[in-house]
Amino acid sequence: MSYIEQTLTKLQKSSPGQPEFYQAVQEVLESLEPLFAKEKKYLEHNIIERIIEPERQIMFRVAWIDDQGKVQVNKGYRIEFNSAIGPYKGGLRFHPSVSSGIIKFLGFEQIFKNSLTGLAIGGGKGGSDFDPKGKSNNEIMRFCQSFINELYRHIGPTTDVPAGDIGVGGREIGYMFGQYKRLTGRYEGVFTGKKIPWGGSLARTEATGYGTVYFAQNMLTTNGQALEGKTCVVSGAGNVAIYTIEKLYQNCALPVTCSDSRGFIYHKSGINLETLKQLKEVESACLSKYAEIHTDAVYTPVSSYPAGRNAVWSVPCDLAFPCATQNELNQADAHELLKNGCILVAEGANMPSTPEAVEAFLNAKIMYAPGKAANAGGVATSQLEMAQNASMIQWSFEEVDVRLKTIMKNIYLTASETANEFGQPHNLVLGANIAGFRKVADAMIDQGVV
Numbered sequence: 001m002s003y004i005e006q007t008l009t010k011l012q013k014s015s016p017g018q019p020e021f022y023q024a025v026q027e028v029l030e031s032l033e034p035l036f037a038k039e040k041k042y043l044e045h046n047i048i049e050r051i052i053e054p055e056r057q058i059m060f061r062v063a064w065i066d067d068q069g070k071v072q073v074n075k076g077y078r079i080e081f082n083s084a085i086g087p088y089k090g091g092l093r094f095h096p097s098v099s100s101g102i103i104k105f106l107g108f109e110q111i112f113k114n115s116l117t118g119l120a121i122g123g124g125k126g127g128s129d130f131d132p133k134g135k136s137n138n139e140i141m142r143f144c145q146s147f148i149n150e151l152y153r154h155i156g157p158t159t160d161v162p163a164g165d166i167g168v169g170g171r172e173i174g175y176m177f178g179q180y181k182r183l184t185g186r187y188e189g190v191f192t193g194k195k196i197p198w199g200g201s202l203a204r205t206e207a208t209g210y211g212t213v214y215f216a217q218n219m220l221t222t223n224g225q226a227l228e229g230k231t232c233v234v235s236g237a238g239n240v241a242i243y244t245i246e247k248l249y250q251n252c253a254l255p256v257t258c259s260d261s262r263g264f265i266y267h268k269s270g271i272n273l274e275t276l277k278q279l280k281e282v283e284s285a286c287l288s289k290y291a292e293i294h295t296d297a298v299y300t301p302v303s304s305y306p307a308g309r310n311a312v313w314s315v316p317c318d319l320a321f322p323c324a325t326q327n328e329l330n331q332a333d334a335h336e337l338l339k340n341g342c343i344l345v346a347e348g349a350n351m352p353s354t355p356e357a358v359e360a361f362l363n364a365k366i367m368y369a370p371g372k373a374a375n376a377g378g379v380a381t382s383q384l385e386m387a388q389n390a391s392m393i394q395w396s397f398e399e400v401d402v403r404l405k406t407i408m409k410n411i412y413l414t415a416s417e418t419a420n421e422f423g424q425p426h427n428l429v430l431g432a433n434i435a436g437f438r439k440v441a442d443a444m445i446d447q448g449v450v
Protein backbone atom coordinates (compact mmCIF):
# COMPACT_ATOMS: atom_id res chain seq x y z
CA MET A 1 0.00 0.00 0.00
CA SER A 2 1.38 3.45 -0.91
CA TYR A 3 1.92 6.13 1.71
CA ILE A 4 -1.15 8.01 0.42
CA GLU A 5 -3.38 4.92 0.53
CA GLN A 6 -2.22 4.15 4.07
CA THR A 7 -2.93 7.70 5.18
CA LEU A 8 -6.39 7.74 3.60
CA THR A 9 -7.30 4.34 5.05
CA LYS A 10 -6.27 5.51 8.50
CA LEU A 11 -8.17 8.77 8.04
CA GLN A 12 -11.36 6.96 7.04
CA LYS A 13 -11.13 4.87 10.21
CA SER A 14 -10.42 7.77 12.54
CA SER A 15 -12.90 10.19 10.91
CA PRO A 16 -15.70 8.04 9.45
CA GLY A 17 -18.37 9.30 7.04
CA GLN A 18 -16.62 12.44 5.73
CA PRO A 19 -16.31 11.90 1.94
CA GLU A 20 -15.71 15.56 1.00
CA PHE A 21 -12.88 15.75 3.53
CA TYR A 22 -11.22 12.60 2.13
CA GLN A 23 -11.60 14.06 -1.37
CA ALA A 24 -9.83 17.29 -0.40
CA VAL A 25 -7.07 15.41 1.45
CA GLN A 26 -6.49 12.96 -1.41
CA GLU A 27 -6.11 15.75 -3.95
CA VAL A 28 -3.56 17.57 -1.81
CA LEU A 29 -1.58 14.42 -0.97
CA GLU A 30 -1.38 13.34 -4.62
CA SER A 31 -0.06 16.78 -5.59
CA LEU A 32 2.57 16.65 -2.87
CA GLU A 33 4.20 13.40 -4.06
CA PRO A 34 6.90 15.14 -6.16
CA LEU A 35 7.72 17.40 -3.19
CA PHE A 36 8.12 14.42 -0.84
CA ALA A 37 10.35 12.71 -3.40
CA LYS A 38 12.61 15.77 -3.36
CA GLU A 39 12.49 16.79 0.32
CA LYS A 40 12.50 14.10 2.98
CA LYS A 41 11.99 16.43 5.96
CA TYR A 42 8.20 16.55 5.64
CA LEU A 43 7.78 12.81 6.04
CA GLU A 44 10.50 12.65 8.75
CA HIS A 45 8.55 15.21 10.80
CA ASN A 46 5.28 13.35 10.09
CA ILE A 47 3.77 16.59 8.79
CA ILE A 48 1.10 14.77 6.79
CA GLU A 49 -0.52 13.06 9.73
CA ARG A 50 -0.28 16.29 11.71
CA ILE A 51 -1.67 18.61 9.04
CA ILE A 52 -4.76 16.51 8.31
CA GLU A 53 -5.76 16.49 11.99
CA PRO A 54 -7.43 19.75 13.08
CA GLU A 55 -5.79 21.48 16.05
CA ARG A 56 -9.23 21.83 17.63
CA GLN A 57 -12.83 20.91 16.70
CA ILE A 58 -15.67 22.66 18.45
CA MET A 59 -19.19 21.23 18.12
CA PHE A 60 -22.08 22.71 20.00
CA ARG A 61 -25.84 22.90 20.41
CA VAL A 62 -27.58 25.98 19.07
CA ALA A 63 -31.05 26.27 20.61
CA TRP A 64 -33.26 29.15 19.49
CA ILE A 65 -36.93 30.12 19.48
CA ASP A 66 -38.85 30.44 16.20
CA ASP A 67 -41.63 32.93 15.48
CA GLN A 68 -44.25 30.45 16.68
CA GLY A 69 -42.56 30.27 20.09
CA LYS A 70 -41.24 26.74 19.46
CA VAL A 71 -37.73 25.77 20.53
CA GLN A 72 -35.55 24.71 17.60
CA VAL A 73 -32.15 23.01 17.82
CA ASN A 74 -29.28 23.03 15.32
CA LYS A 75 -25.67 21.89 15.35
CA GLY A 76 -22.89 24.48 15.43
CA TYR A 77 -19.29 23.89 14.34
CA ARG A 78 -15.96 25.66 14.34
CA ILE A 79 -12.94 23.71 13.15
CA GLU A 80 -9.69 25.45 14.09
CA PHE A 81 -7.52 23.55 11.65
CA ASN A 82 -4.06 25.05 11.57
CA SER A 83 -2.47 28.11 13.18
CA ALA A 84 1.16 27.64 12.05
CA ILE A 85 1.27 30.89 10.07
CA GLY A 86 -1.41 33.01 11.76
CA PRO A 87 -4.74 33.07 13.63
CA TYR A 88 -7.45 30.73 12.34
CA LYS A 89 -9.30 32.45 9.50
CA GLY A 90 -12.24 31.27 7.42
CA GLY A 91 -15.95 31.65 6.91
CA LEU A 92 -19.11 30.33 8.52
CA ARG A 93 -21.60 28.40 6.38
CA PHE A 94 -25.29 28.16 7.27
CA HIS A 95 -26.87 25.49 5.07
CA PRO A 96 -28.85 22.30 5.81
CA SER A 97 -26.12 20.19 4.16
CA VAL A 98 -23.50 21.29 6.72
CA SER A 99 -21.87 18.44 8.66
CA SER A 100 -18.52 18.07 10.37
CA GLY A 101 -17.10 16.47 7.17
CA ILE A 102 -18.13 19.48 5.06
CA ILE A 103 -16.64 21.93 7.55
CA LYS A 104 -13.46 19.84 7.74
CA PHE A 105 -13.01 19.83 3.95
CA LEU A 106 -13.53 23.59 3.86
CA GLY A 107 -11.17 24.17 6.79
CA PHE A 108 -8.50 21.94 5.26
CA GLU A 109 -8.68 23.80 1.92
CA GLN A 110 -8.50 27.07 3.83
CA ILE A 111 -5.05 26.23 5.26
CA PHE A 112 -3.45 26.15 1.81
CA LYS A 113 -5.55 28.96 0.35
CA ASN A 114 -4.65 31.30 3.18
CA SER A 115 -0.98 30.37 2.89
CA LEU A 116 -1.06 31.14 -0.85
CA THR A 117 -2.24 34.70 -0.17
CA GLY A 118 1.19 35.41 1.33
CA LEU A 119 -0.54 36.83 4.43
CA ALA A 120 -0.28 35.72 8.06
CA ILE A 121 -3.54 33.76 8.36
CA GLY A 122 -4.10 30.18 9.51
CA GLY A 123 -6.95 27.91 8.41
CA GLY A 124 -10.37 27.50 10.02
CA LYS A 125 -14.02 27.14 9.06
CA GLY A 126 -17.35 26.80 10.80
CA GLY A 127 -21.07 26.88 10.39
CA SER A 128 -24.34 25.20 11.12
CA ASP A 129 -26.98 22.98 9.53
CA PHE A 130 -29.41 25.87 10.12
CA ASP A 131 -31.34 26.72 6.93
CA PRO A 132 -31.78 30.50 6.59
CA LYS A 133 -34.24 30.04 3.69
CA GLY A 134 -37.76 31.04 4.64
CA LYS A 135 -36.74 32.32 8.09
CA SER A 136 -37.82 35.77 9.28
CA ASN A 137 -35.30 38.45 10.14
CA ASN A 138 -36.02 37.93 13.85
CA GLU A 139 -35.48 34.19 13.57
CA ILE A 140 -32.13 34.76 11.84
CA MET A 141 -31.15 37.21 14.59
CA ARG A 142 -32.12 34.84 17.41
CA PHE A 143 -30.26 31.98 15.74
CA CYS A 144 -27.09 34.10 15.26
CA GLN A 145 -27.20 35.29 18.87
CA SER A 146 -27.52 31.75 20.18
CA PHE A 147 -24.70 30.57 17.88
CA ILE A 148 -22.41 33.25 19.35
CA ASN A 149 -23.46 32.53 22.94
CA GLU A 150 -21.23 29.48 22.60
CA LEU A 151 -18.73 30.51 19.91
CA TYR A 152 -17.70 33.85 21.48
CA ARG A 153 -15.37 32.17 23.98
CA HIS A 154 -13.33 30.54 21.19
CA ILE A 155 -12.80 33.51 18.86
CA GLY A 156 -10.88 36.80 18.97
CA PRO A 157 -9.00 39.20 16.68
CA THR A 158 -5.66 37.41 17.19
CA THR A 159 -6.98 33.87 17.76
CA ASP A 160 -9.81 33.01 15.36
CA VAL A 161 -11.58 35.42 13.00
CA PRO A 162 -14.73 34.08 11.26
CA ALA A 163 -16.36 35.61 8.17
CA GLY A 164 -19.22 34.72 5.79
CA ASP A 165 -19.72 31.83 3.37
CA ILE A 166 -22.89 30.23 1.94
CA GLY A 167 -25.92 31.60 3.79
CA VAL A 168 -23.89 34.11 5.81
CA GLY A 169 -23.57 37.72 4.62
CA GLY A 170 -23.43 41.20 6.15
CA ARG A 171 -26.75 40.80 8.00
CA GLU A 172 -25.71 37.61 9.80
CA ILE A 173 -22.22 38.96 10.56
CA GLY A 174 -23.95 42.01 12.08
CA TYR A 175 -26.09 39.94 14.45
CA MET A 176 -23.10 37.81 15.46
CA PHE A 177 -20.81 40.81 15.97
CA GLY A 178 -23.50 42.54 18.06
CA GLN A 179 -23.85 39.52 20.34
CA TYR A 180 -20.06 39.10 20.65
CA LYS A 181 -19.76 42.74 21.68
CA ARG A 182 -22.55 42.39 24.20
CA LEU A 183 -20.98 39.32 25.80
CA THR A 184 -17.38 40.55 25.87
CA GLY A 185 -17.76 44.31 26.01
CA ARG A 186 -15.09 44.60 23.33
CA TYR A 187 -15.34 46.43 20.00
CA GLU A 188 -12.68 44.69 17.94
CA GLY A 189 -12.00 43.05 14.57
CA VAL A 190 -13.25 39.60 15.51
CA PHE A 191 -15.26 39.12 12.31
CA THR A 192 -14.64 40.17 8.74
CA GLY A 193 -17.27 40.86 6.13
CA LYS A 194 -18.70 43.54 8.43
CA LYS A 195 -20.76 46.36 6.95
CA ILE A 196 -18.80 49.53 6.21
CA PRO A 197 -20.14 51.85 8.97
CA TRP A 198 -19.11 49.45 11.73
CA GLY A 199 -15.64 48.31 10.70
CA GLY A 200 -16.00 46.61 7.33
CA SER A 201 -13.58 46.99 4.47
CA LEU A 202 -14.57 48.54 1.19
CA ALA A 203 -14.36 45.95 -1.62
CA ARG A 204 -14.72 42.91 0.72
CA THR A 205 -18.21 42.21 -0.69
CA GLU A 206 -16.82 42.21 -4.24
CA ALA A 207 -13.46 40.61 -3.46
CA THR A 208 -14.02 36.89 -4.06
CA GLY A 209 -15.74 37.35 -7.42
CA TYR A 210 -13.42 40.14 -8.56
CA GLY A 211 -10.38 38.13 -7.43
CA THR A 212 -11.51 35.07 -9.38
CA VAL A 213 -11.75 37.16 -12.54
CA TYR A 214 -8.34 38.78 -11.86
CA PHE A 215 -6.89 35.29 -11.56
CA ALA A 216 -8.47 34.28 -14.88
CA GLN A 217 -7.09 37.45 -16.45
CA ASN A 218 -3.57 36.51 -15.35
CA MET A 219 -3.92 33.07 -16.93
CA LEU A 220 -5.32 34.51 -20.15
CA THR A 221 -2.62 37.18 -20.47
CA THR A 222 0.13 34.57 -20.02
CA ASN A 223 -1.45 32.60 -22.83
CA GLY A 224 -1.77 35.58 -25.17
CA GLN A 225 -5.54 35.92 -24.68
CA ALA A 226 -7.92 38.47 -23.13
CA LEU A 227 -11.32 38.52 -21.43
CA GLU A 228 -12.74 40.92 -24.00
CA GLY A 229 -15.43 39.32 -26.13
CA LYS A 230 -15.38 35.96 -24.32
CA THR A 231 -18.68 34.19 -23.62
CA CYS A 232 -18.74 33.08 -19.98
CA VAL A 233 -20.83 30.54 -18.13
CA VAL A 234 -21.23 31.23 -14.39
CA SER A 235 -22.97 29.03 -11.82
CA GLY A 236 -24.43 30.33 -8.56
CA ALA A 237 -26.37 33.52 -7.91
CA GLY A 238 -24.91 34.51 -4.56
CA ASN A 239 -22.08 36.77 -3.45
CA VAL A 240 -19.32 35.13 -5.48
CA ALA A 241 -21.34 34.66 -8.68
CA ILE A 242 -22.74 38.20 -8.68
CA TYR A 243 -19.35 39.91 -8.38
CA THR A 244 -17.75 37.51 -10.84
CA ILE A 245 -20.42 38.58 -13.34
CA GLU A 246 -19.89 42.27 -12.49
CA LYS A 247 -16.12 42.08 -13.07
CA LEU A 248 -16.59 40.10 -16.30
CA TYR A 249 -18.79 42.92 -17.64
CA GLN A 250 -16.21 45.51 -16.55
CA ASN A 251 -13.73 43.66 -18.78
CA CYS A 252 -16.07 43.44 -21.79
CA ALA A 253 -16.74 39.72 -21.43
CA LEU A 254 -20.28 38.33 -21.76
CA PRO A 255 -21.66 36.26 -18.83
CA VAL A 256 -24.72 34.38 -20.11
CA THR A 257 -25.79 32.16 -17.19
CA CYS A 258 -26.35 32.07 -13.45
CA SER A 259 -27.97 29.41 -11.26
CA ASP A 260 -29.38 28.68 -7.83
CA SER A 261 -30.36 25.48 -6.07
CA ARG A 262 -33.64 25.33 -8.00
CA GLY A 263 -32.57 25.99 -11.60
CA PHE A 264 -30.55 28.12 -14.01
CA ILE A 265 -30.95 31.08 -16.32
CA TYR A 266 -29.55 31.24 -19.85
CA HIS A 267 -29.68 34.78 -21.19
CA LYS A 268 -27.93 34.79 -24.54
CA SER A 269 -27.59 38.57 -24.75
CA GLY A 270 -26.03 38.66 -21.26
CA ILE A 271 -27.24 38.33 -17.65
CA ASN A 272 -28.88 41.55 -16.46
CA LEU A 273 -26.82 42.35 -13.37
CA GLU A 274 -29.27 44.88 -11.96
CA THR A 275 -32.12 42.35 -12.04
CA LEU A 276 -29.91 39.63 -10.57
CA LYS A 277 -28.82 41.86 -7.66
CA GLN A 278 -32.41 42.96 -7.00
CA LEU A 279 -33.71 39.36 -7.00
CA LYS A 280 -30.93 37.82 -4.92
CA GLU A 281 -29.47 40.59 -2.73
CA VAL A 282 -32.74 42.38 -1.99
CA GLU A 283 -35.67 39.98 -2.46
CA SER A 284 -34.00 36.55 -1.94
CA ALA A 285 -36.25 35.39 -4.78
CA CYS A 286 -36.08 32.28 -6.96
CA LEU A 287 -34.32 32.73 -10.32
CA SER A 288 -37.49 31.72 -12.19
CA LYS A 289 -38.62 35.32 -11.55
CA TYR A 290 -35.71 36.54 -13.71
CA ALA A 291 -37.28 34.91 -16.80
CA GLU A 292 -40.61 36.58 -16.00
CA ILE A 293 -38.85 39.97 -16.15
CA HIS A 294 -36.59 39.18 -19.13
CA THR A 295 -38.74 37.17 -21.52
CA ASP A 296 -35.83 36.45 -23.89
CA ALA A 297 -34.07 34.55 -21.08
CA VAL A 298 -34.65 30.82 -20.56
CA TYR A 299 -35.17 29.33 -17.09
CA THR A 300 -34.53 25.60 -16.68
CA PRO A 301 -35.56 24.05 -13.36
CA VAL A 302 -33.31 21.40 -11.78
CA SER A 303 -36.09 18.83 -12.33
CA SER A 304 -35.46 19.17 -16.10
CA TYR A 305 -31.68 18.63 -15.91
CA PRO A 306 -30.46 15.37 -17.49
CA ALA A 307 -29.86 12.76 -14.75
CA GLY A 308 -26.59 13.27 -12.88
CA ARG A 309 -25.78 16.49 -14.71
CA ASN A 310 -25.63 20.21 -13.98
CA ALA A 311 -27.20 21.71 -17.11
CA VAL A 312 -25.39 25.06 -16.68
CA TRP A 313 -22.26 23.42 -18.06
CA SER A 314 -23.97 22.38 -21.29
CA VAL A 315 -24.22 26.01 -22.45
CA PRO A 316 -21.45 26.65 -25.02
CA CYS A 317 -18.82 29.05 -23.69
CA ASP A 318 -15.19 30.15 -23.86
CA LEU A 319 -14.74 30.47 -20.11
CA ALA A 320 -16.44 28.75 -17.13
CA PHE A 321 -16.73 30.04 -13.56
CA PRO A 322 -18.23 27.55 -11.06
CA CYS A 323 -19.34 29.80 -8.18
CA ALA A 324 -22.05 27.84 -6.31
CA THR A 325 -20.90 24.87 -4.24
CA GLN A 326 -18.75 21.74 -3.95
CA ASN A 327 -18.91 18.96 -6.57
CA GLU A 328 -21.28 20.90 -8.82
CA LEU A 329 -19.29 20.03 -11.97
CA ASN A 330 -18.65 16.35 -12.72
CA GLN A 331 -16.74 14.38 -15.35
CA ALA A 332 -19.59 14.43 -17.90
CA ASP A 333 -20.03 18.19 -17.38
CA ALA A 334 -16.27 18.68 -17.87
CA HIS A 335 -16.30 16.69 -21.12
CA GLU A 336 -19.22 18.72 -22.41
CA LEU A 337 -17.43 22.00 -21.60
CA LEU A 338 -14.33 20.75 -23.42
CA LYS A 339 -16.36 19.51 -26.39
CA ASN A 340 -17.96 22.95 -26.67
CA GLY A 341 -14.56 24.65 -26.83
CA CYS A 342 -14.16 25.98 -23.27
CA ILE A 343 -10.53 27.12 -22.81
CA LEU A 344 -10.52 28.19 -19.15
CA VAL A 345 -12.14 27.16 -15.87
CA ALA A 346 -11.64 29.39 -12.81
CA GLU A 347 -13.27 28.20 -9.58
CA GLY A 348 -14.99 30.84 -7.46
CA ALA A 349 -16.51 28.13 -5.26
CA ASN A 350 -14.61 25.73 -3.00
CA MET A 351 -13.91 22.35 -4.67
CA PRO A 352 -16.72 22.71 -7.25
CA SER A 353 -15.16 20.21 -9.68
CA THR A 354 -15.10 16.49 -8.87
CA PRO A 355 -11.68 14.76 -9.05
CA GLU A 356 -12.64 13.23 -12.42
CA ALA A 357 -13.57 16.65 -13.80
CA VAL A 358 -10.26 18.11 -12.60
CA GLU A 359 -8.41 15.25 -14.28
CA ALA A 360 -10.28 15.94 -17.54
CA PHE A 361 -9.25 19.63 -17.44
CA LEU A 362 -5.63 18.81 -16.64
CA ASN A 363 -5.44 16.14 -19.35
CA ALA A 364 -6.90 18.55 -21.90
CA LYS A 365 -4.29 21.13 -20.76
CA ILE A 366 -6.82 23.96 -20.74
CA MET A 367 -6.28 26.85 -18.30
CA TYR A 368 -7.62 25.49 -15.01
CA ALA A 369 -7.53 27.41 -11.71
CA PRO A 370 -8.44 25.45 -8.56
CA GLY A 371 -10.63 27.25 -6.01
CA LYS A 372 -7.97 27.49 -3.35
CA ALA A 373 -5.98 29.73 -5.70
CA ALA A 374 -8.68 31.45 -7.76
CA ASN A 375 -11.09 32.36 -4.94
CA ALA A 376 -8.46 33.40 -2.39
CA GLY A 377 -9.21 37.08 -2.99
CA GLY A 378 -12.09 36.93 -0.49
CA VAL A 379 -10.06 35.78 2.45
CA ALA A 380 -7.11 37.98 1.42
CA THR A 381 -9.37 41.03 1.55
CA SER A 382 -10.64 39.82 4.91
CA GLN A 383 -7.06 40.03 6.12
CA LEU A 384 -6.93 43.58 4.73
CA GLU A 385 -10.05 44.26 6.82
CA MET A 386 -8.25 42.89 9.90
CA ALA A 387 -5.27 45.13 9.16
CA GLN A 388 -7.51 48.20 8.84
CA ASN A 389 -9.33 47.33 12.09
CA ALA A 390 -6.08 46.81 13.98
CA SER A 391 -4.71 50.17 12.89
CA MET A 392 -8.08 51.94 13.18
CA ILE A 393 -8.03 53.29 9.64
CA GLN A 394 -10.07 52.77 6.49
CA TRP A 395 -8.63 52.47 3.01
CA SER A 396 -10.53 53.61 -0.09
CA PHE A 397 -12.19 51.11 -2.44
CA GLU A 398 -9.44 51.72 -5.01
CA GLU A 399 -6.68 51.15 -2.45
CA VAL A 400 -8.13 47.79 -1.43
CA ASP A 401 -8.83 46.80 -5.03
CA VAL A 402 -5.24 47.55 -6.09
CA ARG A 403 -3.94 45.38 -3.23
CA LEU A 404 -6.38 42.61 -4.19
CA LYS A 405 -5.20 42.70 -7.80
CA THR A 406 -1.57 42.46 -6.69
CA ILE A 407 -2.33 39.58 -4.31
CA MET A 408 -4.15 37.64 -7.07
CA LYS A 409 -1.25 38.19 -9.46
CA ASN A 410 1.20 36.95 -6.83
CA ILE A 411 -0.91 33.85 -6.13
CA TYR A 412 -0.98 33.11 -9.85
CA LEU A 413 2.79 33.59 -10.15
CA THR A 414 3.50 31.49 -7.04
CA ALA A 415 1.30 28.61 -8.26
CA SER A 416 2.62 28.68 -11.82
CA GLU A 417 6.28 29.06 -10.84
CA THR A 418 5.93 26.13 -8.42
CA ALA A 419 4.23 24.06 -11.14
CA ASN A 420 7.19 24.90 -13.40
CA GLU A 421 9.68 23.98 -10.68
CA PHE A 422 8.16 20.48 -10.58
CA GLY A 423 8.11 20.07 -14.35
CA GLN A 424 4.33 20.38 -14.87
CA PRO A 425 3.92 23.99 -16.04
CA HIS A 426 0.18 23.86 -16.79
CA ASN A 427 -0.75 22.11 -13.52
CA LEU A 428 -1.87 24.83 -11.11
CA VAL A 429 -3.43 22.20 -8.83
CA LEU A 430 0.04 20.85 -8.13
CA GLY A 431 1.56 24.34 -8.03
CA ALA A 432 -1.03 25.72 -5.59
CA ASN A 433 -0.96 22.68 -3.31
CA ILE A 434 2.82 22.48 -3.08
CA ALA A 435 3.32 26.23 -2.61
CA GLY A 436 0.52 26.47 -0.01
CA PHE A 437 1.72 23.39 1.85
CA ARG A 438 5.44 24.21 1.90
CA LYS A 439 5.05 27.47 3.81
CA VAL A 440 2.76 25.95 6.46
CA ALA A 441 4.81 22.75 6.81
CA ASP A 442 8.07 24.69 7.22
CA ALA A 443 6.43 26.82 9.93
CA MET A 444 5.23 23.66 11.69
CA ILE A 445 8.75 22.23 11.65
CA ASP A 446 10.18 25.51 12.99
CA GLN A 447 7.62 25.55 15.82
CA GLY A 448 8.32 22.01 17.03
CA VAL A 449 5.96 19.15 17.85
CA VAL A 450 2.85 20.85 19.20
Ligand SMILES: NC(=O)C1=CN([C@@H]2O[C@H](COP(=O)(O)OP(=O)(O)OC[C@H]3O[C@@H](n4cnc5c(N)ncnc54)[C@H](OP(=O)(O)O)[C@@H]3O)[C@@H](O)[C@H]2O)C=CC1
Binding pocket: 164, 165, 166, 167, 168, 208, 236, 237, 238, 239, 240, 241, 259, 260, 261, 262, 323, 324, 325, 326, 348, 349, 350, 375, 376, 378, 379
Ligand atom coordinates in the same frame (compact mmCIF):
# COMPACT_ATOMS: atom_id res chain seq x y z
N1 LIG B 1 -18.27 34.49 0.14
C1 LIG B 1 -16.94 34.40 0.03
O1 LIG B 1 -16.20 35.36 0.28
C2 LIG B 1 -16.32 33.14 -0.44
C3 LIG B 1 -17.07 32.07 -0.87
N2 LIG B 1 -16.46 30.98 -1.39
C4 LIG B 1 -17.22 29.84 -1.90
O2 LIG B 1 -18.04 30.28 -2.99
C5 LIG B 1 -19.23 29.47 -3.07
C6 LIG B 1 -20.46 30.36 -3.06
O3 LIG B 1 -20.47 31.12 -1.85
P1 LIG B 1 -21.28 32.48 -1.70
O4 LIG B 1 -21.52 33.08 -3.02
O5 LIG B 1 -20.60 33.26 -0.65
O6 LIG B 1 -22.64 31.95 -1.07
P2 LIG B 1 -24.12 32.53 -1.23
O7 LIG B 1 -24.89 31.94 -0.13
O8 LIG B 1 -24.06 34.00 -1.39
O9 LIG B 1 -24.58 31.91 -2.63
C7 LIG B 1 -24.52 30.57 -2.89
C8 LIG B 1 -25.16 30.31 -4.23
O10 LIG B 1 -24.95 28.96 -4.61
C9 LIG B 1 -26.21 28.29 -4.71
N3 LIG B 1 -26.11 26.97 -4.10
C10 LIG B 1 -25.78 26.68 -2.83
N4 LIG B 1 -25.83 25.37 -2.62
C11 LIG B 1 -26.22 24.84 -3.78
C12 LIG B 1 -26.45 23.53 -4.21
N5 LIG B 1 -26.31 22.49 -3.36
N6 LIG B 1 -26.82 23.34 -5.50
C13 LIG B 1 -26.96 24.38 -6.35
N7 LIG B 1 -26.77 25.66 -5.99
C14 LIG B 1 -26.40 25.87 -4.73
C15 LIG B 1 -27.20 29.13 -3.93
O11 LIG B 1 -28.50 28.91 -4.40
P3 LIG B 1 -29.77 29.25 -3.45
O12 LIG B 1 -29.86 30.74 -3.46
O13 LIG B 1 -30.92 28.58 -4.09
O14 LIG B 1 -29.45 28.68 -2.11
C16 LIG B 1 -26.66 30.52 -4.22
O15 LIG B 1 -27.06 30.95 -5.48
C17 LIG B 1 -19.12 28.48 -1.92
O16 LIG B 1 -18.45 27.31 -2.38
C18 LIG B 1 -18.20 29.20 -0.93
O17 LIG B 1 -17.55 28.31 -0.05
C19 LIG B 1 -15.09 30.92 -1.53
C20 LIG B 1 -14.31 31.94 -1.11
C21 LIG B 1 -14.86 33.09 -0.44
Ligand SMILES: O=C(O)CCC(=O)C(=O)O
Binding pocket: 089, 090, 091, 092, 113, 161, 162, 163, 164, 165, 192, 350, 375, 376, 378, 379, 380, 382
Ligand atom coordinates in the same frame (compact mmCIF):
# COMPACT_ATOMS: atom_id res chain seq x y z
O1 LIG C 1 -13.05 35.83 4.41
C1 LIG C 1 -12.81 34.84 5.05
O2 LIG C 1 -12.29 34.84 6.17
C2 LIG C 1 -13.16 33.47 4.56
C3 LIG C 1 -13.68 33.35 3.18
C4 LIG C 1 -13.99 31.90 2.97
O3 LIG C 1 -14.77 31.34 3.68
C5 LIG C 1 -13.27 31.15 1.95
O4 LIG C 1 -12.22 31.59 1.50
O5 LIG C 1 -13.73 30.05 1.60
